[in-house]
Amino acid sequence: MARPKCRRDRFMRVAALTAVLSVVALGGCVGGFGDGRWARRGSPPRAELSPPADVPLAVDPAPAAGAPTASPTPAASGGNRIGSGAAKVALVLPLSGTGVAVGNAMRNAAQLAYDEAQQPDLTILVEDDRGSPDGARDATQDALKQGADIVLGPVFAANVQAAAVPARAAGKPVIGFSTDASVAARGVYLLSFLPQPEVDRIIDESVADGRRSFAALIPETAYGNAVEAEFREAVARKGARVAAVERYPSGAPAPAVERLARVITGSGATADALFIPETADAMPAVAAALIKARYNPARVRPIGTALWNEPALFALPALQGGRFASPDRNGFSNFSGRYQARFGAVPPRVASLAYDGVMLSAALTRQYGSQRFAETTLTNPSGFAGTDGTFRFRPEGLSDRSLAVYEIRNNAATVVSPAPRVLAKPGT
CATH class of the missing domain: 3.40.50.2300 (Response regulator)
Structure with a gap:
């Protein structure tokens, strides 16, 4: 033993x-x-x-x-x-x-x-x-x-x-x-x-992976206010476009999803990525509203921040194939x-x-x-x-962090873009 x-x-x-x-x-x-x-x-x-x-x-x-x-007793305190x-x-x-x-x-x-x-x-x-x-x-x-x-x-x-x-x-x-x-x-x-580096990282990775048109569903919260500003700046900085942004009261996403449906559902969808900076507690309601609106995550990829790094979210159908930025676990x-x-x-x-x-x-x-x-x-x-x-x-x-990008598949999140060991030069 x-x-x-x-x-x-x-x-x-x-x-x-x-x-x-x-x-x-x-x-x-x-x-x-x-x-x-x-x-x-x-x-x-x-x-x-x-x-x-x-x-x-x-x-x-x-x-x-x-x-x-x-010993669990502080030895030097x-x-x-x-x-x-x-x-x-x-x-x-x-x-x-x-x-x-x-x-x-x-x-x-x-x-x-x-x-x-x-x-x-x-x-x-x-x-x-x-x-x-x-x-x-x-x-x-x-x-x-x-x-x-x-x-x-x-x-x-x-x-x-x-x-x-x-x-x-x-x-x-x-x-x-x-x-x-x-x-x-x-x-x-x-x-x-901080959420801002997470937004920058997921937008950078999405553009590098060929995504050029972004829609967003953003809760009317202080967090939502902070990430919306960074989202718009990050998309513009990468030369991509914001197709549409819809805000919704916390816990009531359905009307905003319906308004956004024209750009994220069906064969005529004009966005190829959907940014959803929502908490783990509130995300199931958003995901349910998206599925009801016939949203297909395989056509328009869902993306998010480290708020998604919760195993309870990994089985949601609306998030399959979705990606989020987070510190390496x-x-x-x-x-x-x-x-x-x-x-x-x-x-x-x-x-x-x-x-x-x-x-x-x-x-x-x-x-x-x-x-x-x-x-x-x-x-x-x-x-x-x-x-x-x-x-x-x-x-x-403010601070910058080296972040990984994870993809949600089959009740799990796996790294698709490892956290870089060296931070990019400031301003790039």
């Missing part, structure tokens, strides 16, 4: 070590450009991304039979602190009030990152924002008084805005976890799953396995953001010294290697 346990432990150690090596490469130029700009700027040499977490590394010895495993290093990092999370379950999971993920980074020269000041803007402002002020050089978090948009006020006054950057692009600004970066799957082994629970999807934030802080502290959190360091256009693939911060605070 000892040998299977040994193999299991070794797998977890291999995955953890690989994740560390991946993010240690963060500060370097992971992609590079061919125009020589890095050489002129004196930036660090090219650093390749590490292999994926399922590639064994010879430097990781298997533990001896019966060797103790990591004391109350509201993780570690005791010279560089101080604020981690502002909802540890009470609205969002407490997510906040506690993200705090665990930060602990996991600290331990897997081999206890870097960091002190993580864990602060409770009480799930409110006032709490976020107070928590950030408290961390800054303790000497924080950067703020990771908060989670909610209004709280990010509130935390940014004292952080800006102190000249310290914020890396927030909100998905609301409107809170991004110079010095306020979003390390989150392997990275989070490996992270989730290590998290479960440590804390005995499945982490929420956003937990990896706190993990990557701490890993980023550790790597930049190792490589850049006093310039670790400078704007030029954080906005390296080649980006950083994280749990969910390569990402980068734009100077205006």
Whole structure:
């Protein structure tokens, strides 16, 4: 019985070590450009991304039979602190009030990152924002008084805005976890799953696959407003056309589907792709309305964002052959396995953001010294290697991500266009 346990432990150690090596490469130029700009700027040499977490590394010895495993009790934390290093990092999370379950999971993920980074020269000041803007402002002020050089978090948009006020006054950057692009600004970066890069990726892939005319069914929500603007821009940027756009009140898509039928159904359909940025909960009603209108996904391909990355959607007839852009699932799957082994629970999807934030802080502290959190360091256009693939911060605070494209077939979603290891040159 000892040998299977040994193999299991070794797998977890291999995955953890690989994740560390991946993010240690963060500060370097992971992609590079061919125009020589890095050489002129004196930036660090090219650093390749590490292999994926399922590639064994010879430097990781298997533990001896019966060797103790990591304790779920934080080994280097004391109350509201993780570690005791010279560089101080604020981690502002909802540890009470609205969002407490997510906040506690993200705090665990930060602990996991600290331990897997081999206890870097960091002190993580864990602060409770009480799930409110006032709490976020107070928590950030408290961390800054303790000497924080950067703020990771908060989670909610209004709280990010509130935390940014004292952080800006102190000249310290914020890396927030909100998905609301409107809170991004110079010095306020979003390390989150923003919908805009997902829209860009699925439109780019669709055009590359020969789709030239796009229709859209878009819910009348804040998310729908954000993605519609990006959808129109992305289609225009690729030289394709928008055949029609119909909006509908959330939960009532049938009238909009009927209005759109002329361009997406029958032999006279003028669109060859249908963009539907809808949630997993609301998508079955949209799919049913499409089938009732005699929509054929084989003729007009349905496309979407990472909201579609839910197994419950993969059996819907209206989505068969459909494609969506999403971070590669392997990275989070490996992270989730290590998290479960440590804390005995499945982490929420956003937990990896706190993990990557701490890993980023550790790597930049190792490589850049006093310039670790400078704007030029954080906005390296080649980006950083994280749990969910390569990402980068734009100077205006938004982020780009390396995304895969999945296709839905037979109750499953499979990769048809892998996530690129190197992000495209900004502006292309």
